Amino acid sequence: xxxxxxxxxxxxxxxxxxxERAGTSARIVLQGAELAECDGLVLPGVGAFGQAMANLTxxxxxxxxxxxxxxxxxxxxxxxxxxxxxxxxEEHGWHPxxxxxxxxxxxxxxxxxxxxxxxxxxxxxxxxxxxAGLFEGVPDPSxxxxxxxxxxxxxxGVVIATTDYDGPVTAAIRFGSVFATQFHPERSxxxxxxxxxxxxxHVAARCAHA
Amino acid sequence: xxxxxLIACLLVRDGLIVQSIGFNKYLPIGRxxxxxxxxxRWDVDEILLLDMSAAREGRxxxxxxxxxxxxxxxxxxTVGGGVGSVADVRNVIRSGADKVSVNAHALARPGLITExxxxxxxxxxxxxxxxxxxxxxxxxxxxxxxxxxxxLTAAEWAAQAQAAGAGEIFLNSIDRDGSRLGYDIxxxxxxxxxxxxPVIACGGVGNHGHFAPGILDxxxxxxxxxxxxxxxxxxxxxxxxxLLKDGVDVRLDSQARYANRDFDANGRLLMxxxxxxxxxEFASEHDVL
Numbered sequence: 001x002x003x004x005x006x007x008x009x010x011x012x013x014x015x016x017x018x019x020e021r022a023g024t025s026a027r028i029v030l031q032g033a034e035l036a037e038c039d040g041l042v043l044p045g046v047g048a049f050g051q052a053m054a055n056l057t058x059x060x061x062x063x064x065x066x067x068x069x070x071x072x073x074x075x076x077x078x079x080x081x082x083x084x085x086x087x088x089x090e091e092h093g094w095h096p097x098x099x100x101x102x103x104x105x106x107x108x109x110x111x112x113x114x115x116x117x118x119x120x121x122x123x124x125x126x127x128x129x130x131x132a133g134l135f136e137g138v139p140d141p142s143x144x145x146x147x148x149x150x151x152x153x154x155x156x157g158v159v160i161a162t163t164d165y166d167g168p169v170t171a172a173i174r175f176g177s178v179f180a181t182q183f184h185p186e187r188s189x190x191x192x193x194x195x196x197x198x199x200x201x202h203v204a205a206r207c208a209h210a
Numbered sequence: 211x212x213x214x215x216l217i218a219c220l221l222v223r224d225g226l227i228v229q230s231i232g233f234n235k236y237l238p239i240g241r242x243x244x245x246x247x248x249x250x251r252w253d254v255d256e257i258l259l260l261d262m263s264a265a266r267e268g269r270x271x272x273x274x275x276x277x278x279x280x281x282x283x284x285x286x287x288t289v290g291g292g293v294g295s296v297a298d299v300r301n302v303i304r305s306g307a308d309k310v311s312v313n314a315h316a317l318a319r320p321g322l323i324t325e326x327x328x329x330x331x332x333x334x335x336x337x338x339x340x341x342x343x344x345x346x347x348x349x350x351x352x353x354x355x356x357x358x359x360x361x362l363t364a365a366e367w368a369a370q371a372q373a374a375g376a377g378e379i380f381l382n383s384i385d386r387d388g389s390r391l392g393y394d395i396x397x398x399x400x401x402x403x404x405x406x407x408p409v410i411a412c413g414g415v416g417n418h419g420h421f422a423p424g425i426l427d428x429x430x431x432x433x434x435x436x437x438x439x440x441x442x443x444x445x446x447x448x449x450x451x452x453l454l455k456d457g458v459d460v461r462l463d464s465q466a467r468y469a470n471r472d473f474d475a476n477g478r479l480l481m482x483x484x485x486x487x488x489x490x491e492f493a494s495e496h497d498v499l
Contacts, residue, residue, distance in 0.1 A: 013306050017281045022498060046331075115406070119333045119377070120212040120431075121255055121461050143213055143461040145286055147308075147333050164211065187286050187308065189250065190463055193498040 002203060003029040003038030005065070007055040009080065010046030018186035022196040024203075032064030040203030041065070041073060043180075045080030046147070049089040049105065052080055053097065062098060069100050069178055074206060076199045077180030082173065083152060085180055091150050101175045103154025110166040116149040124161040124171040124183065131160040134172065134179050136198050142191045144171070144183035151182065177206075213461045214425050215255040215432035216450055217410055218439050220245055222291075223262045225275070229437040231388030233340070233356040236262075239440050242275070246282045249439060252446040253464045256286045258311060258336075258380065258410075258434065264292025265314060265354070271298055273305045280306020288336055290380075296325050303330065311380055313338040314353040317360055317367070320374050327375030335378075336410075337371040339364050341397055342384040349397045356384045364397060365404035372405045379405060380434070383413035388437060390416025398428030410434050418449045422456035444468075 002019060006012045006028045019026040019042070026042070029035060043065070045052055056062050069075055077085050088096045089105035097105070108116060123141040146163065152170040161172035163182075172181045179199060185192035220242055221228050227245050228236040239245070246257060259279065261272055270292045280287055289302050290311030299310050316322050316337055326335040340356060341349040341364035351360040351367045360367070368379045381401050383394040391414050398411045408431035411424035415435035424433040433453075439445040444464075451468040453460045 011303060011306065011308065013277070013304070014280060014283075014308075017306070018284055021284065113406075117331065117333050118212075120215060120408075122212050139463075142463065147331075184286075187284065189253065189284050190498060193284060197498050 001038055002026045002040040002042060002200065003035060004042045004044065005035075005056075005061060006030055007045070007052065007059055007061060009052050009055060010044055012044060015042060015044045015078065015186045018193060018196055019200065022193050022200050024200045030059060032060030032062075035061075035064045035068050038068070039073070039207050040199070041068060041075040043075060043077045043081035043084065044186075045078065045084065047080060049080065049083060049091040049097070049150070050093070050095040052084055053095055056084070056098075065098060066100065069176075072177050072206070074177045074199065074203050075179065077178070078186070079148060079182060079184055082170075082180035082182050083150060085173075085175075085178060086152055086154070089150060100178055101152075101154065101158060101173060101180070103152050103158065105150050106153050108149060108151050108165065108169065114166050117147055118149065118165045118169070119147045120145070122146050122163045122165065122183075124163045126161050127156070127159050129157060129160045129174065131172070131174050132179075133202060134160065134174065134195060134198050136194075138191045138194050144181070144185070144188040144192060146171075146183045148182060211459070212431075213255070214453070214458050215410075216421070216446060216453065216460060217256045217258055217432050217434035218245075218249040218254045218446060219258045219260060219412060219434045219436040221260050221262055221436055222275070225263075227440065228262070229388065229440060233384050233387055235388070242279055243282055245440070246279055249446050250282065250284050252444055253450055253462055254285060254446040255432070255461060256288065257283060258288045258290065259307075260311070261289070261291030262355075270294065271302050271305075273301055276302060276305040276307055290336075290338055294322070296329050299326050299330060299334070303334070309334045309336050309377075311336040311338045313340065314358075316371065317351070317353050320370060323371055323374040323376050327377070332375050332377035335376050336380050337368070337376040337378070338380040338382065339367055339371075339401070340382050340384055343394070343397075349394075349400060352384060363400070365400040368401045368409070369404045372407050376407060378408045378410060380410045381412060381430075386414025389414050392416065392420040393424045393428060393433075395423055395428045398424055398430050402429035408432060412436070418452035419456070421449055421453050422458050425453075425458050426456070
C-alpha cells in the first residue's frame with residue numbers, strides 16, 4: 001500500500017486519483033505513526049516551505065519519514081515535496097528541511113521580463129544519472145506541468161532530469177530510494193501517469209523481494 | 211522555454227456541457243465527465259470548467275461536480291462560476307481544482323483577486339474578462355452573461371487585475387462567441403499590450419486555423435475554445451497538429467500526430483488513401499491513460 005502524506009498543504013486528492021489511474025490504491029496518512037504500514041510513500045505539496053515543515057513536525061512526520069527512508073522504503077516527492085527533502089530553503093528566510101537529499105532550495109534566477117512562478121508545460125530532459133526506471137517508457141525530452149518559484153540547487157549526481165527556464169532547473173532527482181519531481185506528474189497527462197506507474201512498479205518490486 | 215497552451219473550455223449548465231452562441235443561446239451536448247475524459251486523452255494542456263448555472267442561481271461552486279470531474283482530469287483544472295470568497299477557493303481546490311477563475315465577483319470587489327493571490331499564490335487566480343465592442347470601437351467589459359456593462363475597457367480591467375495579483379487573464383469576446391469567425395485579434399492585442407501576465411484567448415474559433423493567430427498576431431500565451439472541441443474525434447489533437455504546422459510550439463504527446471496530413475478549410479482532415487490511414491499509430495490499449 002502506498003501512503004500519501006497529508007499535512008494540509010495542497011491538493012492531495014488529485015495525487016490519489018492519479019495513483020489510482022496508475023494502477024494502485026493509495027491511502028492518505030495524517031500521522032507519522034501510520035507510515036509503518038506503508039510500502040511506499042508519496043510526499044506531495046503546494047505552498048510555503050516554512051509552513052509545510054511546521055505542519056510535518058506537528059504531525060510527527062519528520063522523524064517517521066527519515067526512519068522509513070533509512071529502511072529503504074521508496075519515497076516520491078512532488079513539487080514542494082521535492083524541496084522539503086533538501087537540507088533547507090531560503091523561501092521567506094532560512095528554514096531547515098527534512099535533510100534527506102543533499103542540496104539547498106533557492107529562489108529561481110530569471111532574466112528581466114521572465115516571470116515567477118515558473119508555471120506551465122515545459123520540457124524535462126534526462127541526465128546520464130541512473131533513475132532506477134522512474135522515466136521508463138517516457139520519451140526524452142517530454143513536457144510536464146510545473147508551478148514553482150524556488151528550485152533545488154544540488155549535486156548533479158542526484159539530478160535525473162532538468163528543465164530550462166532562463167537556465168537549467170532541477171526537474172527530477174533520485175538519491176537511493178528517494179525520488180522526486182519538481183513538476184506535477186498527477187497533472188502531466190500520459191507521461192506524468194507513466195512516472196507514477198513506474199514508481200508504483202518500483203514499490204511493488206521491492207515488496208516482492210522482501 | 212514554456213510551451214504555448216491549448217485549453218478546452220467546458221461550459222456546464224444544469225449539469226450538462228453546452229455550446230454557447232452569443233452568450234444567449236445554449237445547445238446541450240452531454241455529460242461533462244465524458245468531455246473531460248476525451249480531451250485529457252487527446253493532449254489538451256488544461257481544462258477550464260465554467261459552471262454557468264452558479265451565477266444564475268446565485269449559489270457557490272458545485273463541489274460534488276468538481277470532485278467527480280477531477281477524478282478524470284490529469285491536466286491542470288481551473289474552475290469558474292460562483293467563486294466569490296477565499297472560502298470558496300479553498301473548497302474548490304480541496305475538491306480537485308488547481309486554479310479558480312473569477313469574473314463578476316472580482317469586478318464588484320477587486321480585493322477578492324488580492325485575497326486569492328495572497329492565500330494561494332497568484333498562479334491560482336485567473337481573472338476572466340468578457341468584452342464586447344461598443345459602437346465607438348472600444349472593447350468594453352461586461353458581466354452577468356453580457357447583460358451588465360462596466361465603465362472599463364478590457365485592457366484597463368486586465369491591468370487593474372494584474373496589479374491586484376491576478377496570475378492570468380482569460381479573455382473572451384462576446385461578439386465572437388459561437389460566431390466561428392475566429393478570435394477578435396484587436397481585442398487580444400489591446401489586452402496583451404496592457405499586461406505582462408499570460409493572456410488566454412477565447413471566443414470565435416470556427417476552424418483549427420483560427421488558433422495560431424491568437425498567439426502569433428495577438429500575443430496570447432494560450433488559446434482556448436469551447437464549441438469546436440465538442441463534435442469532432444481527436445479534436446484537441448487536431449488543433450495542436452494545426453498549431454505545430456503554423457509554427458506554434460505546443461506539446462503533442464499523442465501517437466496520433468497527423469504530422470504529414472493536410473486539413474480542409476474547416477480544419478478537418480483531408481481524406482487520404484487507406485494505407486496512410488492504416489499507418490497512423492494509435493495509443494495501445496495497454497497505455498496508461
